[in-house]
Amino acid sequence: MANNTEKVILDDASGNIIDEHSKDNVILVGVHPSTDSEYADNIKLILNPKSNSPISIDFNYGGYNMQLFIGDFTGDNKSEIMVRGGFGGSGGFEIGVIYKYEDNKLIEIFNQNKFNEENSCSAKYVNNYKVHVNCGTKKYSIDLSSRPKQYLNEIYSSDGSVKPYYEPYVDAPSAIYPIKQVYNNYYDLLIQQRIVGIVNADTLGIIQTLGNLENSKFQILSKGLLFLSYLDAENRKNSKKSKK
Incomplete structure (x- = not known):
């Protein structure tokens, strides 16, 4: 063609x-x-x-x-x-x-x-079924212990120590939302970045950054971790199937 x-x-x-x-x-x-x-x-x-x-x-x-x-x-x-x-x-x-x-x-x-370069985050598997996420002064921890045993065996040895095969990471922005609060006459930006595990589809959590462009320069208002547990995700998936 x-x-x-x-x-x-x-x-x-x-x-x-x-x-x-x-x-x-x-x-x-x-x-x-x-x-x-x-x-x-x-x-x-x-x-x-x-x-x-x-x-x-x-x-x-x-x-x-x-x-x-x-x-x-x-x-x-x-x-x-x-x-x-x-x-x-x-x-x-x-x-x-x-x-x-x-x-x-x-x-x-x-x-x-530019946002991704100036607001870089890193992630790391640590012993006892945890993921530590570092976003500068903001640090978060994700508990993986509720994941299926087969999944955990990919990452951890039987004693809970990390195997050297995988390394999680924080991806580039997957969503950038203009949002307007009722008491403002301007828009803020809500930016989401996935924390990715052993494969691209394995979302461990989402970093959310709220910021604005007052004076034409991006400034962060707040940053936090959005985490949907594995069991909650499975329940939602099964609920959708039952409605079909």
Whole structure:
């Protein structure tokens, strides 16, 4: 099959991006290399101000289901442009890039790669069926003792000591949610990162980071561990099967 090179509109939106009372159009265009896939690359972000010339920039990521979200992230009563999408296949990574209009330019103030680099976390199996997670000053512990014996035998010896075969890790962001609290007039970001065990589908827990972009710089408001026990996950799975 020949590669498709036709540019199409991936999404469009509008908001008060230039100033507090403007109504400006935003278009995301790109190419679907395969016509039977939602994957897009060669993406451009175009801002069409009502009273100025269009501003176009290259978007340096390709992904699935690319879309726009318009909202005030900086608290200046103007909207910023968030470009969202997914990549990484079954890994479920998320693209999240935010641009601010300033001096007739679109300036990037957040992207998922920079967040991951500046907020790195590590994980480690430790003796007696535990996983320790280190996120700088934040440290967490996950108890694996309720997991099936067959699973634990992959990681631990009979005396509870760690075998040298596997090492857990904290993945890149799998979800980046714009959220708005009722008493704020701007959006925060809720970012989730999976803690991965012996295989990619083995989610040991999720690191959640809540932050904002006031003054156009990302700052962390809170960070914590979201953990769904193995038994709870199995019960939910069985409950879904019984409803079918």
